[in-house]
Amino acid sequence: MDNLYEPLRQYLQQLATQGDLPLSFQYGFVVNALLCALFIGPLLGAVGTMVVTKRMAFFSQAIGNAAMTGVAIGVLLGESYTEPYVSMFVFCLLFALALNFTKQNSNLSADTLIGVFLSISLAVGASLLLFVSAKVNTHILEAVLFGSVLTVSDTDINILILVSVLVVAIGGPLFNQLLLTSLNPSLAAARGARVKLLEYIFVIIITVLTVACLKIVGAVLVEALLLIPAAAARNVISSMRGFVFLSMAIATISCFAGIMIPMEFDLPIPSGGAIVIVAAMFFIATTLIALLSSRYRGAGL
Amino acid sequence: MSTVHKALADTPGPALQLQQLSLSLGNTEVLQDISFAIKAGEVHCLIGPNGGGKTSLLRCLLGQMPHRGSIAIDYAQASVEAQQLTGYVPQQLHMDKTLPLTVNDFMAIACESRRPVFFGMSSAGKSISEQLLDRVGLGANKRRRPVGSLSGGERQRLLFAQAMIPRPSLLLLDEPLASLDQGGVQQIIELIAECSAQGTTIVWVAHELSLVKEVADSVSCISRQLHATGPVEEVLNNMDPDILYRPVSDYIEVEHG
Helix, strand or coil, rough: CCCHHHHHHHHHHHHHHCCCCCCCCHHHHHHHHHHHHHHHHHHHHHHHHHHHHHHCCCHHHHHHHHHHHHHHHHHHHEEECCHHHHHHHHHHHHHHHHHHHHHCCCCCCCHHHHHHHHHHHHHHHHHHHHHHHHHHHHHHHHHHHHHCHCCCCCCHHHHHHHHHHHHHHHHHHHHHHHHHHHHHHHHHHHCCHHHHHHHHHHHHEEEHHHHHHHHHHHHHHHHHHHHHHHHHHHCCCCCHHHHHHHHHHHHHHHHHHHHHHHHCCCCCCCCEEEEEEEEHHHHHHHHHHHHHHHHHHHCCC | CCCCCCCCCCCCCCCEEEEEEEECCCCEEEEEEEEEEECCCCCCEECCCCCCHHHHHHHHHCCCCCCCEEEEEEECCCCCCCCCEEEECCCCCCCCCCCCEEHHHHHHHHHHHCCCHHHCCHHHHHHHHHHHHHHHHCCCCCCCCCCCCCCHHHHHHHHHHHHCCCCCCEEEEEECCCCCCCCHHHHHHHHHHHHHHHCCCCEEEECCCHHHHHHEEEEEEECCCEEEEHHHHHHHHHHCHHHHHHCHHHHHHHHHC
């Protein structure tokens, strides 16, 4: 498995030493990071449009935080603390399903409920993780929150690609129904959508995507990439096609730029932070564009 | 349509039979013991005061409510090729007005279930959609506009258009004319008449009694309970018009008072 991406890395390294590509490509870890960005960018950018439309930003954050507990449990159960994928997936899925079930069957408003789950998962997860870290003497908490895109392993890449294929295969054909459900659930149901099931499927998609990206870019960054590119695109676009594609483009460019720029210019900024900064710049730019062309936008009010 | 000659329909829609339909939501009794029948291919209007349960009844017909009692939808009179398709025109869309969803996008997500909207519609779907949008009065200049920027009447026309794809055998309409101007009303009535001429069974929640007289074959007056049902002339001539204006809870008090 380790040699699957090696030919690609060597080829790119060669191009770098020849001067056809930036020098950073010499480093295998940079190529790995960019390979991940190629999947994470478009995927989070596309799924993010649905998260923003369905107002589930808060929900996805709760799942990201639940991962801390998942990792802690994984370490306690003896999984490797760099790749506790089984317990992360299992715990986060259970958490997400419990949250969605409660949301569908409770009288409390969604944001109250999610806030409660999020606070509990944050507190329990952080405590457990710190307890566990002390035993193994590493900074797991930071790794979960901020990831470490420059230390991805081939296993991480494999899981990411697998999850990407699953999300596209399952989520793609359901996109229209998901969107229609948020406009009028009754109409969606009349047109054949299984509304409650779709909610669960969407929650599962967010969860597996979050867990797959978590090790690479961290919980905070997954959240940022789900929201900021979609929000930036929404400022200036008025059709679904433009919305989804621009969001994917912004997310991908942000990932690439955030990885390459600190490397090329020797800046002491972690790549996760740089990615968010680039995405934020897109958001500020599109917000300004929207404000300045408000005489056009005004008709929509 | 009582005054329009209906050609013999090849594919009549279903007949409906409601028996003791009751619905409680939370602590409220929304519908009580409602029984009536709708013949295949009829245009049947539901009238009554606001809050009387008409929309809930439509949703019961869609199978979306935990109702008691029975609803039989009988396609027996339809020919074998007929598909059992139900079109639904809801009252409104609960959408963020700034959602980047154009009129074309909306038709795509409503009518093409598997092909994601951001890949555009298939060419067959697109041409059918455009024809219908033309018929409901949403011309080419409106197609790329965001749904959030449409007027109430334009949005209603859009909701009507999606119900026509594919052509339904049972059409359920929830106040489809509420925000329309005279021209819009005419356009939608023509489309409804066309559906009816093809044999579609139509159940229509209506407020405008003059229109009901013009287009309906039969009518039921619902205000939690069934207050009258039957051919349109008979019901409207014998009905106490106050029923339409009296709030639902008031009426029940009178019943027990």
